[in-house]
Amino acid sequence: MLKVNKIYSLKLLIPAAIIYGLLFVFPTVMSFFFSFTRWNLREWTWIGFDNFKMFFDDPSLLIGFKNTFIFAFVTTILKVIFGLLFAVFLTSKIKTKDFLRSAIFFPVLVSTIAVGIAFSVLMHPSEGLINEVLAFFGISGPNWLGNPTLALYSxxxxxxxxxxxxxxxxxxxxxxxxxxxxYEAIQIDGGNKFDAFKNITLPLSRPATNAVIILALIGGLRTFDLVWAMTGGGPGFSSDLIASIIYKQYQAGFYGLSTAGNVILFLLVALIVFPIFKMLTRKEVDI
Amino acid sequence: MQQPLNDKKMMPQPEHEKNKNPKKKVNFTKIAVEVMAVIVVILTFLVPFYFILVNSFKTSAEASQLSISWPTEFRIIENFTEVLQAQNGMLIRAFFNSSIITVSSILILMVVASMAGFILQRRTGKSISVIGAIFLSGLMIPPAVVPTIWVLERLSLFKTMPGIILVMVAISIPFSIILYTGFIATIPKDIDEAAIIDGCSSWQLFFKIIFPMLKPIHATVIILNSVQIFNDFVHPLYFFPGADNATVQLTLYNFMSMYNTSWNLLFANVLLITIPPFILFLIFSKKIVAGMTAGSVKG
Structure with a gap:
């Protein structure tokens, strides 16, 4: 028997560890320190919890916190519902399933900025295609991106x-x-399609559902580019997310505040995603 | 579970769901539902792309109506040359930059992530699983923006091509390691032992024997990461700023303010930068879907 340590030398791990450690782990660890400072990349002054206090006192910053929650949960719930619906339909016996699957999947590969630009035009209040279609059916469409209460949801x-x-x-x-x-068993027991969905498809898709929920939550909490391309956080601060505030504060030169935003986002992801992950995987059904 | 299955086999017509209703009626509603679905999917998922396409062909005046109608006057060549020449060929420079960034980071990524994946999969023990967990945590944790800039500046890599390439490698390592470890788990360990007995060092074992066996998963890593890195907007925005440093996604963003009325040119730009991922999609859609779902279903 050969020694494992000799065959699988840790040296092979070093290049990845250096790049990942230096440009990901180290900055993450340092962000906890710099979030308590005022700094300009060269000099720093310790200011305690001031950055965090500011984040939770200033309404224009606090709204980003609230919006990030709303955005992550709304998108996650809708992705689960529509994803499940499309998947049930696309696994049934239909002829066009390859075409439909490709059409639904293609936007995943298009750049977020391109999608954001296209939709900010399609959502134009008077001339946008979406409202023109709605007008055709006699519905007067809203100002999707110009209405402060609606922009985030759009x-x-x-x-x-x-x-x-x-x-x-x-x-x-x-x-x-x-x-x-x-499925054959439930048919013989006299169950219909809905029974099959409720008693077989839904419980046995549990691992897939968990994966979708976790991925969508992580993605939703970290979203920046789509908001930036579509509203820039506006009107006012009504559609700002934590990630867009991090960018705005960075641009304004408030590096400590921006880093505090990063730490808050880190904690939010950890505090939301970890417990949900634990809860979901515990209830998982084995096939 | 066996009992009903056996009963089933004895039945003359094991067809699905068709025993309840008369066959023709079911077929009719099925076709109607399917046609409806196709229409709805085309309207919601493909019309936006059609909209971009036709408007990139129009004159500026016609495009400003933001309509989906067929162009009355085609300005294809004029629009695309104008976009390519804008700001001293910024888009061409951006394509060049984005290609270099994408290709170099993927080449580095393939080597370092596969090596790390090999060790993380083969070795056991507490410390290695802690290291593995640190690597995987990168899937979840948002990158710390300003501290990363601080590190890059200390290394004199801020606003440089090597800097953005290394950042791209760093943020792509976690997912690539998942893909590699999943695949390496299917390679028997006997191969490693035989190679070592034949006198290979662990480097030789990896590069001469294991690395070439990873071809299918290399392909997945290349395709998924190239889409990701080519489409990335946030990281170049932070770590590779400056007019000369434009990447394709940033040109779009810059042109948005510049072309505030020339939608035809903006859409021509959108179209141009969507072509590379579209080609990848046409060729590799199966591989992309398989790669993106890899590992996720098992939790």
Missing amino acids: VALVDVWKGVGIATVIFIAGMMSIPKDY
């Missing part, structure tokens, strides 16, 4: 449009792995 809808393809293919992969016998 961006969330576009995020769902762009990302539902991933949710769909994950659900499809999960459903394909369910043994066919189960």
Whole structure:
């Protein structure tokens, strides 16, 4: 028997560890320190919790905190619902499934900025295609991106449009792995299609659902580019997310405040995603 | 589970769901539902792309109506040359920069992530699983922006091509390691032992024997990361600023303010930068879907 340490030398790990350690782990660790300072990349002054206090006192910053929650949960819920719906349809016996799957998946590969620009035009209040279609049916469409209470949700809808393809293919992969016998069994027991969905598809798609929820939550909490391309956080600060505030503060030269935003985002992701991950995986059903 | 299955086999017509209703009626509603679905999907998922396409062909005046109608006057060549020449050929420079960044970071990534994946998969023990967990945490944790700039500046890599390339490698390492470890788990360890007995060092074992066996997963890593890195907007925005340093996604963003009324040119730009991922999608859609769902379903 050969020694494992000799065959699998840790030296092979070093290049990845250096790049990842230096440009990802180290900055993350240092962000905890710099979030307590006022600094300009060269000199820093310790200011204690001031940056964090400012984040939670200033309404224009606090709104980003609230919006990030809303955005992450709204997009996650919609991606689960539509992804599940599309996947059920696309795993049934239909002829056009390859075409439909490709059409739904393609936006995943298009750049977020391109999607954001296209939709900010399509959502134009008077001349945009969406409101023109609504007007055709006699509905007067809202000012999707110009209305402060609506803007965040409009961006969330576009995020769902762009990302539902991933949710769909994950659900499809999960459903394909369910043994066919189960469906045959429920048919013989006299169950209809809905029974099959409720008693077989839904519980046995649990691992896929968990994957979609976790991925969508992580993505939603960290979103920046779509908001930036569509509203720039506006009107006012109404659609700002933590990630867009990090950028705005960085641009304004408030590096300590920007880093505090980063730390808050880190804690938010950890505090939301870890417990949900634990909770979901505990309830998982074994096939 | 066996009992009902056996009953089933004895039945003459094992067809799905068709025993309840008369066959023709079911087929009709099925076709109607399918046609409806196709229409809805085309309207919601493909019309936006069609909109971009036709408007990039129009004159500036016609495009400003933001309509989906067929162009009355085609300005394809004029629009695309104008976009390519804008700001002293910024878009061409951006394509060049983005290509260099994408290709170099993927080449580095393939080597370092596969080596790390090999060791993380093969070795066991507490310390190695801690290291593995640190690598995987990068899937979740948002990169710390300003401290990264601080590190890059200390290394004199801020606003430089090597700097942005290394940042791209760093943020792509976690997902690539997942892909590699998943694949390496299917390679039997006997191969490693045989190679060592034949006198290979661990470097030789990896580069002469294991690395070439990873071809299918290298392909997945290349395709997924090239889409990701080529489409990335946030990291170049932070770590590679400056007019000469433009990347394709940033040109779009810069042109947005510049072309505030020339939608035809903006859409021509959108179209040009969507072509590379579209080509990848046409050729490799199966591989992309498989790669993106890899690992996620098992939790």
